[in-house]
Amino acid sequence: MIKGATAFIVLAGAAFFMGDYHNDVYRKLLLWITLALGYNFLFGICGQVAFSHFAFYGIGAYSIVIFLFQFHLPFPVAVLCGIALCVFFALAVAIPSTRLEGFYLALATLALGQLFIVVLNEGGAVTGGTGGIANYRLPEIFGFQLRGPWYTAVIALLVVATYLVLVRLDRSWFGRACRAVRDNPEAAAAMGVNVARTKVIAFTLTSALAGVAGMVYAFVDNTVNPPIFGIDNAFLLLFMVIVGGAGRHAGAVIGATLLFLLPFWLSPLVGHHQALVFGVLVVLAILLQPAGLVGIYDRVVRR
Amino acid sequence: MNVILEVRGLSKRFGGLTAVHNLDFDVREGEILGMIGPNGAGKSTTFNLIAGTYPATAGDVRYAGERLLGLPPHRIAARGVMRTFQHNRPFAGMRVVDNVLVGAHTRFRRRLWSIVLGGAREEEMRQRERALELVRFVGLGEQANADVGTLSFGQGRLLEIARALAGEPRLILLDEPAAGLTPAECARLADIIRGIAARGIAVLLIEHDMHFLLPLAHRVVALNFGAKIADGPPAAVRAHRAVMDAYLGSHAPAQ
Secondary structure (H helix, E strand, C coil): CHHHHHHHHHHHHHHCCCCHHHHHHHHHHHHHHHHHHHHHHHHHHCCCCCCCHHHHHHHHHHHHHHHHHCCCCCHHHHHHHHHHHHHHHHHHHHHHHHHCCCHHHHHHHHHHHHHHHHHHHHCHHHHCHHHCEECCCCCCECCECCCCHHHHHHHHHHHHHHHHHHHHHHCCHHHHHHHHHHHCHHHHHHCCCCHHHHHHHHHHHHHHHHHHHHHHHCCCCCEECHHHHCHHHHHHHHHHHHHHCCCCHHHHHHHHHHHHHHHHHHHHHHHHHHHHHHHHHHHHHHHHCCCCCHHHHHHHHHC | CCEEEEEEEEEEEECCEEEEEEEEEEEECCCEEEEECCCCCCHHHHHHHHCCCCCCCEEEEEECCEECCCCCHHHHHHCCEEECCCCCCCCCCCEHHHHHHHHCHHHCCCCHHHHHCCCCHHHHHHHHHHHHHHHHHCCCHHHCCCEHHHCCHHHHHHHHHHHHHCCCCCEEEEECCCCCCCHHHHHHHHHHHHHHHHCCCEEEEECCCHHHHCCCCCEEEEEECCEEEEEECHHHHHHCHHHHHHHHCCCCCCC
């Protein structure tokens, strides 16, 4: 708890020493780290290959905006409704697909991701269609308008809270059950682990966390539009976790940080070819360091 | 002593093959019941039926008076029937003690919200202490915090037992625990199994190796082609004509 508070103060404090541009980059970095931490729990720790993480991020973002500004719900009610919506969709996807074997979850979540974009694009006045929704502002909380670095502090709180929740779960019977289910479902069941239930809970929980991150994201640019929540970003998230080191919280942080910042470093160097160079670097990282970049750190420490 | 497990008329057919045929036996508290038979006799299938891994074709299995057949494996484990596997199945990338803690899964009472709020520390520490005791009980104390991948094959066999004990079983199913062990390791294993029975836990032990089993088991059930061919004290079963035939590979009917 003290460590968490320290991390929050450092992460939030940093924002007050940055200009507008760097603050914007920094906020998005923190959001990517939040998403990677959640996805790492689902994919790296529980072994479920899902591509719906960005869809849930989007469900969170769109739902808070729609509930607040079209349905005019009070702020806490809108947040709870948004979470409930994520939980509902997560259960609707997870319960049927985890009863089937392995890659059906990947297919079902891929379908959900695509369907979500279609719904956003065709949603008319409710979702704003391809242009999305813009021109709204975060309601005042206790008469205080959170903006600039103060809103970055909210995102820092989100990262730290997500990290604490996931680490605590990981170090409990639940985290061990998730790893056991990933490694050997039959042996896990023989130890008393309800395999299907463990998978559904892990999926629903991480999806809801992505939804909460989406709600925070909705007020970063004060606009939400479909491309952000597409399948491209879902794959990038998968690469972040694998490159960093699947199954390790530090790996998710390293992977998200590197792959998010890489294009910023690459584009001045190689211009239009940056996507190609990015791809090659990712492939090299996976080939040379299959356990993830966090494995390099391990080797240095153990020496 | 009280009967903890009653098996009646248990049968399993895989298509046209009858793997287990009309099997009857009991296991009592604190008893070591050996199950012998040549390869393919149906010993592991019997385990998988009791543990709920396969559905039975016919029969009844009662544990502490309650029907087990039809329950999923995790429910059976939660009731106190824990098992080991014929081939080591450690949870990779975890420490030895954490593997044992997975075995204690059904002993945790704290809910997820309590974990998230940081209220499960005391329970976690208590269970970890218990798991460490079990790790020491099977003689892996020095490896408790090592990655499970660093264990030798024989140590992996012992970890399987510690993991099963962590579920606080009243009945433990050991599937060829001595397979592949050195004579010294076998001797230690026999002591551990006696120690388990001395705690009042019923032990159902599949074993290929008569030399290991006979001095250890209180009673022995012999299977061949899925059916029981003998049942009784180890010496009597060993001397039984049908058992000798089964082990010598002769299928001639006893005369």
